[in-house]
Amino acid sequence: MKNRDLGEENGFVSASEADDDIGQQLVLKETPKNRPFRAYTDQFALWSNNAANVATGELSDWMWGGRVGLGWQQQIASHWFADVGLTQGLYRYRRSSALDFEAMEAMASILDVEPRFWKTVFVGSFGFTRITNNNLQDSLLNSLSARLAAQRLITFDRRNSLQLALTADWDLTNDVDQVFRDEFSLDVVYRFKIMRDLAISLAYRMTYFDYRKVEREDLLHVLGATVTYSPRNWVEIYATASHALNDSNINFFDYETVSAGLGLGMKLKF
Amino acid sequence: MKRLLLLPLCVPALLNAASLKEAEVTRIINDVRLVPPQRQAAAARIGDKISGQTAVATGAQSRAELRFPDQTLTRLGSNSVFRLDSKSRDLNLEKGVMLLQVPKQLGGATVRTAAITAAVTGTTVMMEYDPDGFVKIIVLEGEVDVFLNSRRSELRTISAGDMMITRPDATSLPAPVQVDLQRLRRTSKLLDAKDFGGLGNDKQMNDALDKQNQKKAKGELLETAYMLQGRGTSVTLSSEARLELLGKLTPQQRRALPFVPGTSQVDGTSQIDTRGIINTFNNNLSPGVITALGVPFTPAQDGSASQFIYGVSPTFTAFDDPFSDVGTWALFKFDNLFIVGTPDIDSSTGPRNLIIAARDRVALTPRTLPDFPSSGATGVLSLDDALDAIAISSLNDDLAIEQDFQITGSDQSIFLSAQSVNSDVSIQGPTVNTPGSPPTIAVPYGKLYVHAGHDVWMADDAVIKADQIRLHADNNVIVDDSNLHARSLIEMIAENGITIKSSANLRALAATDSPAFLLEAHGAQGNITMENNVTLAGDSIRARTLGTDGRLVLGNCTSINADQLIHLYAQGSNGQIQFTGDTTLNSPQTVLAAKKVTVDPGVHVNIQQPGGFDVFTDVPEFNTGSFGSFVDGTNTPLLMTPGDNLHPFESPLKPAF
Numbered sequence: 001m002k003n004r005d006l007g008e009e010n011g012f013v014s015a016s017e018a019d020d021d022i023g024q025q026l027v028l029k030e031t032p033k034n035r036p037f038r039a040y041t042d043q044f045a046l047w048s049n050n051a052a053n054v055a056t057g058e059l060s061d062w063m064w065g066g067r068v069g070l071g072w073q074q075q076i077a078s079h080w081f082a083d084v085g086l087t088q089g090l091y092r093y094r095r096s097s098a099l100d101f102e103a104m105e106a107m108a109s110i111l112d113v114e115p116r117f118w119k120t121v122f123v124g125s126f127g128f129t130r131i132t133n134n135n136l137q138d139s140l141l142n143s144l145s146a147r148l149a150a151q152r153l154i155t156f157d158r159r160n161s162l163q164l165a166l167t168a169d170w171d172l173t174n175d176v177d178q179v180f181r182d183e184f185s186l187d188v189v190y191r192f193k194i195m196r197d198l199a200i201s202l203a204y205r206m207t208y209f210d211y212r213k214v215e216r217e218d219l220l221h222v223l224g225a226t227v228t229y230s231p232r233n234w235v236e237i238y239a240t241a242s243h244a245l246n247d248s249n250i251n252f253f254d255y256e257t258v259s260a261g262l263g264l265g266m267k268l269k270f
Numbered sequence: 271m272k273r274l275l276l277l278p279l280c281v282p283a284l285l286n287a288a289s290l291k292e293a294e295v296t297r298i299i300n301d302v303r304l305v306p307p308q309r310q311a312a313a314a315r316i317g318d319k320i321s322g323q324t325a326v327a328t329g330a331q332s333r334a335e336l337r338f339p340d341q342t343l344t345r346l347g348s349n350s351v352f353r354l355d356s357k358s359r360d361l362n363l364e365k366g367v368m369l370l371q372v373p374k375q376l377g378g379a380t381v382r383t384a385a386i387t388a389a390v391t392g393t394t395v396m397m398e399y400d401p402d403g404f405v406k407i408i409v410l411e412g413e414v415d416v417f418l419n420s421r422r423s424e425l426r427t428i429s430a431g432d433m434m435i436t437r438p439d440a441t442s443l444p445a446p447v448q449v450d451l452q453r454l455r456r457t458s459k460l461l462d463a464k465d466f467g468g469l470g471n472d473k474q475m476n477d478a479l480d481k482q483n484q485k486k487a488k489g490e491l492l493e494t495a496y497m498l499q500g501r502g503t504s505v506t507l508s509s510e511a512r513l514e515l516l517g518k519l520t521p522q523q524r525r526a527l528p529f530v531p532g533t534s535q536v537d538g539t540s541q542i543d544t545r546g547i548i549n550t551f552n553n554n555l556s557p558g559v560i561t562a563l564g565v566p567f568t569p570a571q572d573g574s575a576s577q578f579i580y581g582v583s584p585t586f587t588a589f590d591d592p593f594s595d596v597g598t599w600a601l602f603k604f605d606n607l608f609i610v611g612t613p614d615i616d617s618s619t620g621p622r623n624l625i626i627a628a629r630d631r632v633a634l635t636p637r638t639l640p641d642f643p644s645s646g647a648t649g650v651l652s653l654d655d656a657l658d659a660i661a662i663s664s665l666n667d668d669l670a671i672e673q674d675f676q677i678t679g680s681d682q683s684i685f686l687s688a689q690s691v692n693s694d695v696s697i698q699g700p701t702v703n704t705p706g707s708p709p710t711i712a713v714p715y716g717k718l719y720v721h722a723g724h725d726v727w728m729a730d731d732a733v734i735k736a737d738q739i740r741l742h743a744d745n746n747v748i749v750d751d752s753n754l755h756a757r758s759l760i761e762m763i764a765e766n767g768i769t770i771k772s773s774a775n776l777r778a779l780a781a782t783d784s785p786a787f788l789l790e791a792h793g794a795q796g797n798i799t800m801e802n803n804v805t806l807a808g809d810s811i812r813a814r815t816l817g818t819d820g821r822l823v824l825g826n827c828t829s830i831n832a833d834q835l836i837h838l839y840a841q842g843s844n845g846q847i848q849f850t851g852d853t854t855l856n857s858p859q860t861v862l863a864a865k866k867v868t869v870d871p872g873v874h875v876n877i878q879q880p881g882g883f884d885v886f887t888d889v890p891e892f893n894t895g896s897f898g899s900f901v902d903g904t905n906t907p908l909l910m911t912p913g914d915n916l917h918p919f920e921s922p923l924k925p926a927f
Contacts, residue, residue, distance in 0.1 A: 020559045021333065021347025021367045022398055023458025025408065025433060025498040026450035028482075028491045157422035158389055158415040196391055196413060 044263030177213035301329030385438035411478035430478035538646030540613035544600035544620030569594040610647035615656035631667035653679030661685035681715035699730030766793035778808030789813035814839035825851025832857035840864035873898030
């Protein structure tokens, strides 16, 4: 026999579907409009104690960065997606204008959100990077690379989550031999949601660079913290601080940099 | 290798949400009790503070509102139990339904059930928990994080319009589904501003609604035919889908429309769409509003109403023509029915004619049963605006219009019937033991048709006003101390007898050439009796008995006044007209016809216009010997002369009835 609950013990009848406290729930069918395109922009100002990332003669400086991008993503199978993105960034230094540069990245990727591996995202990409200066006039670097990555989000509870990523990036072509390289990186990002629209994340990235055309190997550690405020789902304001430490087999390329700054990002799907 | 520098991080201190340790009872509807731990439950009062681990429990049709110091607001639905846990700052819904509105702030509130927890920040959400069945969460505005108590990493964030239903023992959370916020807000008692007032977050609520409406307008959200009527997880077809299906029903399927089980109450809060939907109160499972189907019924195509509604062969057909002439009806069927007020009737796109049929009893009364709401019990059924005709019928039990109840209208047709051989239609007013106002039916330009498988009763100051009043009883018509006013016709036909007594006032108001009164008793011993201050006034008054031994009995200050004629006929071979008390007959033509006409000793029958007075009888027992007399206006006995004003019963000079 079913145990009587508190309500029944107090002489109350049991509930029925006829009760209209909660109201009628007419089910709606979602037919979301396919919005495969995205546009995004990101503006930030970053202070660095070593703007040129050099071993000696560090100069502190402010850098302003602006990025705009367009992307397209479409589901092509049950958990497979195709993604194409194009980003153009402009980076300007307050004092060291010689460091000013622009970077254009184009990337075509296939993503697999793999349910058999805890929804780990596997990514295979081809990317083209073009770095210029003098307001896009002078080409500094053109490279074509292939990338494989795996990303996994582990949610502990509604506030705490951890994101892990492994990335391997091989240059296929690069017109600057000194930076013709392969990269292998590990990312660990811990995120704590303070409020629904306010979160803090702590990130660590370790990247191993293997330069193919020169005898050089670097191990770069970056530790950072970011506070992000997202008052709307299309905008975020963030404050970030990071410490980068590059350990190279060539002492000239060792450097240590501390950076901090503010940024504003916006994205739009259409 | 160089050392890693760790940057000092400035993490904002997490501010506690304003205290959720204590709440104040701010609204009580019906039966709300506070249940402190290990103590007896006590009735809650406005202003009561609850803290510790006190539970709040609500009864049937009961609701409560609690407000916390930080303006977090909780509304509890009926049959619900909610417990505050001041140690954990959790709000525990132990069963039932609650609405929670949390102001946007740090911390928020968490609502915990035995299975899942909802973290609510700057959000309005409704939750339903059935410990034996499911957990339901509906977000009205904002976002809610929902996670399993057993595995907090199993987490979903659901947004405005989302509804998630999961089992208490679920190991994962299902994807939510969108529900129509507009309909939810319109039909939820917990959002009823009349009961509770506003939530205070109208902007957020309206923004969420607007956003959903925009998606609907863009075609990104489509209404389905599926709906959950209220509590629970049973999915039914929506009203619109039902209506669409109704249009496709065959006559056989329409005929098989089931009776709404239990007892239903139609009142001022009921809604009827004559296309075939009724929302009304019912106690079949437990008291609450139900949505039931109706069907269209067209007598000309579908046959007799008795067969269509009840599946029984018709025994009474006299009203078939006017019933059929009305056209198409909207038919709703119940087991037991109380009509206590005027429902909101929408006949804009459906028939303007309504049949409310009960398999058992129908009562029209302002008094509600226990556990039924009284807020819509106005005691008035108003037919204006929405209806041209209404038919109310019972099958196995009586149809009763009780004291303090009124049916009002203008030119509508009203059909009242109680169909089985033991069923009465009674319109009965207050008595010494039950004081009150008389029941009234007032459709001054309309028609009232009453049929009872047994008796038609009108008693105790009942008032009927209509253009035509037609009463048919398969047994007796009894009009006792009641007032019937008709513009063109009062018709009483009884398969047994008719009794009009105790100051019954029957008056036909209009002067027409057609008969104003027609009284017929068909029983073998069926009598028509008019006694005790009965007044009949009209254009023409015809009363006859057809049974072999049928008698017309008049007396004790009965007064019959007709502008054109009075015909009192006892047509059986052994029929009799008997005056048992003083009587007044006033008409240019007064004809009495019976095998035997008797004026009891000492009785005077005052013939106001003796020039038009004729008696057709074989056994004259008046104006002679010890019998009483027909007298003129000066109380002088009339000279009854054979061949002049006294004729044989079967004389060819006898006017047709």
